[in-house]
Amino acid sequence: MNALRPLCAALLLFAVTPVFAAEDAATVLVIHGGAGLQREGTSQADEAALRAAITQALRKGHAELAAGKPALDAVTAAITVLEDDPLFNAGKGAVFTHDGRNELDASLMDGATRMAGAVAGVHHVKNPILLAREVMQHSPHVMMAGDGAETFAKEQGVELVDPSYFRTERRWKQLQRALKEDAAGQAHAEPEVAKHFGTVGALALDREGHLAAGTSTGGMTDKRYGRIGDSPVIGAGTYANGQCAVSGTGWGEFYIRVSAAHEICARMAYxxxxxxxxxxxxxxxxxxxxxxxxxxxxxxxxxxxxxxFNTEGMARGWIGADGVPHVALYSDEPLALPGEATTAP
Structure with missing residues (x-):
């Protein structure tokens, strides 16, 4: 009997000692506003506005995490801010297709359950990331496209707007330059990467230790034939599981061909x-x-x-449990990451 006392004491100690599990995880939110940012042609005012927008999105998402909300809420809150900002190629401010339309794509994935939702080629949905969430949570499907996705949006009460809402003069001028070059048979003066600049994405780790990922885009300037890139493709532009979350921004055809987001998580796992x-x-x-x-x-x-990233710039930032935003734009601009010592730019 005496021999059992140490075992009983150990079991009792285990029972009353706090176990620091996933619910005690420190929260983190990470955001990108698109690779391909170039100093040439980007004014100081634009740079300041980009930093302010990333900061606002970080604070909006962090407020959800600080309130104990799940990672999905933080991701959708942050991306909605960026979709509403005409600086980015997502939602308002999306680029124009060859036919002069705005076609919007988005996807969202819950790492804890691996449930996912995506939409592609929508023209009236104010915030495509919110429709992607409706697809994930209120349909048996993962991806919806075009008119069918918009019919579903109406059924779910997702806000729809006139297509003119998405138009900005800057994006319209970009298309007109591209059309003139097309007509003249000229190579586009705008670098290929610049066509893809502005896609937005967010990742979050909540108090429960759960991850989520989301991405939203207007595609590429002058695209034709209903082209869809990687952003709404689960495993290419967006992926999350229990250990890893990824959102991509870049030349979508290549991200699809290598299943980029899933490939990163697979390398981490295996x-x-x-x-x-x-x-x-x-x-x-x-x-x-x-x-x-x-x-x-x-x-x-x-x-x-x-x-x-492998371009001159990528608008990006993160915020931890302390609520302090960390933001950078260019490759030569130091940005301390969680756990690293802060380095002034």
Whole structure:
């Protein structure tokens, strides 16, 4: 009997000792506003506005996490802010297709359940990320496109707007330049990566240790034939599971061909790579090796963050449990990541 006392004491100690599990995880929100940002042609006022927009989105998403809301709420709140801002190629301010229309795509994934929702080629949905969430939570499907997606939006009470809402003069002028070059048989003066600039995305880690990922875009300037890129494709532009979340931004055809978002998470799972290692391998090696470019944000269940990109700039930022936003625009601008010492730019 005396021999059992140490065992009983150990069991009692285990029963009353707090177990710091997933619910005690530190919250993190990570955002990108699109790879392909270039200093040339970007005014100081535009840079300040980009920083302010990323900061606002970080604060909006952080408020959800601070209130104990799930990662999905933080991701959708942050992306909605960016969809409403004409600086980005998502929602209001989306680029124009060859036919002079705005076609919007978005996707969302819950890492805890691996439920996902996506929409593609919608023209009237004010916030496509919110419709993607409705697809995930209130339909048996993962992706809806075009008129069918908009019919579903009406049924779910998702806000619809006249297509003129999405128009901005800056995006219209971009299309007119591209059309003139098309008509003259000229190569486009605008670099290929600039066509894809402005896609937005967000990742979150909530108090329960659950991850979520989302991405929203207006596609590429002068696109034709109902082209759809990687942003609404689960596993290409967006992916989340229990250990990893990714949102991409770049030349979508290449992200689809390498299943970029899932590939990063797979490298973390099977090769035991860090977010930085896995992100660099896919974004800075595999995709450029095939002729593509772009960037991504990566978040692990332990709160590690990576932001690989191979263009001059990528609007990006993160915010932790302390509520302090960290924002950067260009590749030569230092940005301390969670757990690193802060370095002034």
């Amino acid at each position: 090769l035991k790579e860090t977010p930085a290692q896995a992100g660099a391998a896919v974004i800075n090696e595999e995709i450029p090796g095939m002729g593509g470019d772009g960037g991504a944000i990566v978040l692990s269940a332990s709160g590690q963050v990576a932001m690989p």
